[in-house]
Amino acid sequence: MDSPTSALLCYHARMETTRYRDTRGLDATRPAFTDAVVKGIAHGGGLYVPEQLPVLTLEEILTLAELPYWQRAATIFEYFGVDLAGARIAELMRVAYGDNFDDARIAPIEEVIAGMHVLELWHGPTSAFKDMALQCMPVFFSEAIALKQERGELTDDYLVLVATSGDTGKAALEGFADRDHTRIVVFYPAGGVSDIQRKQMVTQHGENVSAFGVRGNFDDCQNAVKAAFNDEAFNAQLHETHSLKLSSANSINWGRLLPQIAYYVSAYADMVTSGGVVAGAEMDVCVPTGNFGNILGAYYAKKMGVPIGKLLCASNENNVLADFIATGTYDISSRAFVTTPSPSMDILISSNLERLLFELAGAEHVREWMTSLADKGRFQVDRETFGVLRELFIGDWVSNDESLGVISRVYDETGYLMDPHTAVAWEVAERLRDANPVLVVSTAHWAKFGADVYRALSGLLYSDPLPVETVDLTGVQLLSKVQELAENACIPRTLSELDDVAERFTGIVDAGRDGVENAVRTWLGR
Numbered sequence: 001m002d003s004p005t006s007a008l009l010c011y012h013a014r015m016e017t018t019r020y021r022d023t024r025g026l027d028a029t030r031p032a033f034t035d036a037v038v039k040g041i042a043h044g045g046g047l048y049v050p051e052q053l054p055v056l057t058l059e060e061i062l063t064l065a066e067l068p069y070w071q072r073a074a075t076i077f078e079y080f081g082v083d084l085a086g087a088r089i090a091e092l093m094r095v096a097y098g099d100n101f102d103d104a105r106i107a108p109i110e111e112v113i114a115g116m117h118v119l120e121l122w123h124g125p126t127s128a129f130k131d132m133a134l135q136c137m138p139v140f141f142s143e144a145i146a147l148k149q150e151r152g153e154l155t156d157d158y159l160v161l162v163a164t165s166g167d168t169g170k171a172a173l174e175g176f177a178d179r180d181h182t183r184i185v186v187f188y189p190a191g192g193v194s195d196i197q198r199k200q201m202v203t204q205h206g207e208n209v210s211a212f213g214v215r216g217n218f219d220d221c222q223n224a225v226k227a228a229f230n231d232e233a234f235n236a237q238l239h240e241t242h243s244l245k246l247s248s249a250n251s252i253n254w255g256r257l258l259p260q261i262a263y264y265v266s267a268y269a270d271m272v273t274s275g276g277v278v279a280g281a282e283m284d285v286c287v288p289t290g291n292f293g294n295i296l297g298a299y300y301a302k303k304m305g306v307p308i309g310k311l312l313c314a315s316n317e318n319n320v321l322a323d324f325i326a327t328g329t330y331d332i333s334s335r336a337f338v339t340t341p342s343p344s345m346d347i348l349i350s351s352n353l354e355r356l357l358f359e360l361a362g363a364e365h366v367r368e369w370m371t372s373l374a375d376k377g378r379f380q381v382d383r384e385t386f387g388v389l390r391e392l393f394i395g396d397w398v399s400n401d402e403s404l405g406v407i408s409r410v411y412d413e414t415g416y417l418m419d420p421h422t423a424v425a426w427e428v429a430e431r432l433r434d435a436n437p438v439l440v441v442s443t444a445h446w447a448k449f450g451a452d453v454y455r456a457l458s459g460l461l462y463s464d465p466l467p468v469e470t471v472d473l474t475g476v477q478l479l480s481k482v483q484e485l486a487e488n489a490c491i492p493r494t495l496s497e498l499d500d501v502a503e504r505f506t507g508i509v510d511a512g513r514d515g516v517e518n519a520v521r522t523w524l525g526r
């Protein structure tokens with residue numbers, strides 16, 4: 001390795017191991033990073049958070065710009081006291097962020113209009129932001145299992161079960177494919193995902209992966225998978241017959257959060273290099289938000305010393321977070337779930353918010369508020385916490401039709417084509433921006449949401465049916481129709497080739513616990 005790099009790695013190798021505590025103060029185990037990743041959720045239902053955060057100097061942040069992305073991420077992990085040797089972290093990051101991304105910069109930034117910079121988090125293999133965490137976390141998960149087995153603390157490998165409404169399933173399949181000591185099975189609602197989403201999942205490569213359609217909707221998938229997790233006889237059988245333990249690897253796993261802190265630190269360094277922000281001056285960040293994991297990464301980066309001003313939290317018509325930030329009351333007691341063109345932000349319970357509440361108010365309050373949320377469907381934070389929340393965050397939301405309008409307006413004005421999630425953030429950033437430059441976080445390539453992008457560019461509303469001449473097209477063919485309307489728009493090769501790749505997983509199973517368990521048993525016994 002050449003000199004600046006090895007100096008950096010040596011320096012950080014002296015970092016002490018960081019221990020994790022949980023947001024509800026109920027888990028006394030104080031695991032290090034690798035154990036927290038394998039365990040996923042803390043004893044007592046809380047989420048793991050680091051006991052202390054590293055604080056970076058401006059110089060340390062700016063130096064990152066000289067490194068390739070994998071070394072930037074490795075450096076952040078070392079600052080965080082991850083319990084692996086520095087050289088090993090670097091090797092694993094090379095796997096996580098290499099030519100599996102279609103841009104060598106991994107998370108490039110594009111200044112679309114003066115002062116509005118788009119951070120593109122969709123250059124990974126599934127063309128969406130989940131790859132930033134799911135190309136990384138399984139590599140460390142696999143390493144952690146190997147270490148535990150070596151130390152004699154574990155004999156089993158892990159089987160990851162995922163219920164998906166579409167995009168997370170593919171990102172998880174791609175992340176776990178051929179990772180040692182792991183297998184993964186994904187359950188999606190048959191008929192409830194787009195043609196492209198289904199093809200992305202059923203064509204997945206890898207010896208340790210599978211995907212099944214479920215006769216039912218997303219809730220049916222989720223309930224069946226949860227029931228399988230809670231079925232002791234099933235767990236015992238997996239252990240005895242296949243030496244496997246179950247894991248969910250979901251978005252509350254700290255192993256998915258930490259990579260999301262890295263790209264905010266990295267983005268600030270890039271912004272200074274490109275002249276988008278003066279070194280030491282603030283940039284604001286605007287994030288299309290669902291489960292609050294992405295924007296939480298920005299919050300932690302700010303706490304670590306990255307000059308981030310306001311955290312702009314952008315919601316769609318499922319605007320529970322915008323209301324919470326405006327009022328201090330989180331209330332889903334009489335809230336209906338709305339479908340939108342930005343489905344990855346369609347949430348009622350935003351699970352990573354619990355980590356923010358812990359940082360602002362501590363475990364005792366979190367316990368009280370989470371109990372209230374479970375019992376009454378609402379909680380209200382105290383005045384002091386609300387004050388701090390308002391200092392840090394501004395929330396706003398964008399309607400379905402407005403978000404499609406933004407796609408066509410920004411395309412007409414700038415030639416930049418964005419997906420409906422990014423459009424929500426763009427609109428909120430335009431409404432709320434002040435003198436600071438804004439980093440608008442882009443979470444999906446437009447081609448993942450081709451039908452609504454087509455509606456947007458054709459001047460249709462979200463509720464309008466697609467024109468008759470397009471209804472018989474495959475998802476990929478529809479993307480070519482979008483290109484007729486936006487000629488400079490490219491389609492990632494992994495998507496454009498989907499109609500021609502052989503489908504490996506054609507199984508459809510009944511909803512319910514037995515359907516899921518039998519699918520898993522049959523697949524394991526194949």
Ligand SMILES: *Cc1c(COP(=O)(O)O)cnc(C)c1O
Pocket residue numbers: 128129130167251288289290291292293294295344345421443444
């Ligand atoms: C998951 C996702 C989001 C929401 O991110 P959170 O971390 O859950 O807030 C936004 N956009 C896209 C495209 C996503 O896949």
